Amino acid sequence: MRELSEDRRTVLARWASAAEQLTWAQPPRAVAEGEEGRVDWFPGGTLNLAVNAVHRHVPTHADRIALHWEGEPGDRRDVTYGELDREVTALADALVASGLVTGDRVALHVGLVPEAVVALLACFRIGAVPAIVPAVLPADALTDRLADLRPRVLVTQDGAWRHGVVLPLKSRADEALTGTGTVEQTIVIRRTGIPVPWFDGDRWYDELIASPRPGSSAGSRSSPVAVASDHPSLITHLPNRAGVPVGVVHGSAGLATVVGEIHRSITGSPTDVVWVPAELAWLASQSHGILGPLLNAGTTVVFEGMLDTPSHRRAWEIIARYAVRTVLVTPSVIRALRSWVGNGPTPDQVGSLRRIVTAGEAMDEDTERWLTSTVGHDRAAVVNAWGQTELGGAIAFPATDDGPAPPDPGLRVEAPDGTRVAVGEVGDLVLRHPWPATALGVLRGESIDDTFPLFRNGALVTGDRARVAADGELELLGRSDRVFTVAGQLVSADAIALALTDHPFVARAMVVDRPDSTTGRAVVAVVQACDRPADEELARELQEHVRELLGGLSQPRSVVFLDRFPDAEDPRLLPALRRLASPSHVVAHLHVRQVTAAMASVADPELDT
Template sequence: MEPLGDRLELLDLKVLFTQDGAWRHGTVLPLKSRADDALLAGGSVQHTIVVRRTGMDVAWFEGDRWYHDLVAPARPGIATSPVDDPTAAASLPSDHPIAAIPLAHRGGQTVSILHGTATMLAGAMAVHRRLRTGGVFWCAGDIAWTVTQFHGIYGPLAHGDTVVMYEGTLDQPSQTRAWDIVARYGVESMVTTPSVVRTVRGWARELPEVSELPSLRRVTTAGEPVDDELRSWLGQAFASREVDVVDAWGQLELGGIVQVAGGGGDDVDAVPDCGVDIVDAAGMPVAEGEAGEVILRLPWAGTMVGIEGPQAAIADAHWTRHPGSYATGDLAVRRANGRMDFLGRTDDVVSISGQLVSLPEVREVLADHPFVEVAAVASRKDPDLGRSLVAAVSLSAEVGPDPDLDGVAVELMDTVREVMGGLARPRAVLVLDRFGGGLGQLELSRAMALLATPDRAGTPRRVTWEQVVAAAGQ
């Protein structure tokens, strides 16, 4: 519960909302219990508001309140205080914070960005005009994903659309759940990540009984690049006629999506122009086919309004690197058809299934484990997630002279998952005899990705430093 405790301490909250529990992968997660554990470290929280969702037993402490008790109407005959209407909306400035969202690792510091209420809604509503087709709208993504919060809930509701929300994962109670949701509610437009689409495609190969879904008209992918093969499959898999498939790009600091490409329809240019360009280190536009950093030359309404935590590095990264423009930190190349292909980040952060994961933070978690002497982390292409992590470690004397490498790998992977979540969990662990010299970070990362490819059996496996050097030269 360390990450949640750190977040609570950073935000200086007075009230925390949670549930007794929540369903995921067919089991119940004890959310109230986890919140209680995080609050044991202290902090400013005075009241915990609990939604009764599963009916499971929960511990009760001073300051805990049931949500249904707080919103229950007063019983007839009980006097109420002569105050203003408690249901009236509060009058707040347009940039009053509506969300504080943590960034991936920033030099060992916990940093969150703040989004304003009206500013975020302005961006979300402008983008929603491009994502919708007029009917029921569904964002098939985790609620922690910024796109789900802003473009799956706030934007469509502010626009007056009907929104589908679901609990759990798309493989429970069966792997037909995505089809079932679209069919049951007549979903016309949906947003999701390419990783979710890859997973559903794998299920579809084993589900010949899945029916066509004529209601679905448009699917938007966001959070990571989508390849042409996956885009083609997606355009034909769910419906009796070809679906309009569009590709969206944005980032957390900008409030989610800011650009939508592909597809057809009269609203293809509905998203306001944010002046997207690709430039070199000097801020000059690069030629077609050359890699550079993506910048925004025009203001965007949904841009963050503040930062919680150390601010100097964040301000420098976004606003001072290319004066007069917003520097995103994303690397991309522009193709002949005008489409941008994203290549990664300028920092040690990688997008996995639409979520940013910090390589230094994963490395620190591994290095803090008593089994590990030295650790390194790299990313590689992944057929399911788009990209995933691979770790290389040299072991400490704590594991003994003849350790069970499978057991060690599982222990290290589970430790990362416990601290940082499942997407940060390395998919493979290489055990090195030592970390030598002669390789830069890029060379080491390339060698790790090559040695830990899925078609190489024996992961976790023992690897010598000489093998790493040889792989870096391939």
């Protein structure tokens, strides 16, 4: 990737052309209004995302497969556009009959099952605002997430398959609901058949879509709601420096325009079979695994569970079974696949594959070589993409030989005063061109705070550090805040530290990230214990404590016990701890003298990692 190359007029013309690919109830009066900073995209326009993703394709593509779905136990289902149209409409009618109105929020605590996609699209149809909550979220964290979202409806499952075991989603949801009072109805998808408790307001998904709306005649259909371009479409959560996840709110027209155009740029053909093997709560799964293909009348693969169940070769079997042409995946998944099956797939298993797109974290050269030669057999292009949740997913990547160049976001490396930094110097990665899928802001109760993302000197500040190499390529150096990527997902170091200090036997804690051959980065906790021996038993207790509060990705790989922290605050402390801490052992010990000696050798805290 390189710094910006196109002028603003060219970029806006590209977005005008992309917007013409959508079906509008009311066309916008302009592509964008506003000169610098936050821009009003497609003002005056109205549209419906379900119409664009499903309903408009039915007259010509009713029998085309929209979703190939594969469950972890091996059950499979193909869903055509005609079938998706009918089920989305039925669920939307049921939601309206229950009293849901445009702008209401719906929490989806689900795994990757077809009904989850239907629920997402049904929300779009009626103008409700969905938020997908990770299925693996512990009950306490789920309580906090629901309290932040304030949904009127919760969609969940009786249970979800993961690694051959059933996660009790409904039971977790019931426990979480005791801490929030906004949910009026819980819709339960039958997936595993496990018994679940039942309460007032609980409804089975299959019964809900099978029954007509009260007072309506059989076969009647509610109309899709045309919403304004900036109507909220999705809410996704991000960790932040304060340690509390924030709900990022995305608009409608801008997100649809960008996701549709990125799909056309990143695939060889808009109707190629695409697969994003990742949790549905990751925005890239929603943007590039669901919306991108469906907006272009394409086909996507949806799979449940983990790639190592029932066998380590499941990924290659899925690619072969559904003739997948484009895969978007995190480098962590690739490294895990390599550790399981180092010899890779046979050429016949991946004969359909033409694009392997990596996103979510940096790709190392060794893994990229293995991906190119052993997986792609030098026939599939390996494309390393960069993006952010607050920008709608993956947005910047090199052009491929047989696809259109991606839209130019205007990447540039700048100093805080807005001037370009010299080649080789570190600065802030910013977007100089306005970006249609930029988040509207973050949740603040019932309102949206539009001071996030941050704009400075007319540019959007991404929060990433970067420098320009001698050959003109951008070198991404990670976050400037205390957030880092583990297995393609962002985790907050401050949130983990807060969870650790909540433990009664922890006096103080700091968290650092270290390189890891499988997940990219590993979490290492540096802890000053109190009132108890600093031993392996306490280390494992602290690991479990964090996992229960924040989930598995935030669990420290290693706990390093420090006799005491240095007395004075010093910016060299974190780089010193990074040097000394290792994720290779569950428990380790350091003395403050070792830390102060390491601090003395840190020349520049900004560059020392």
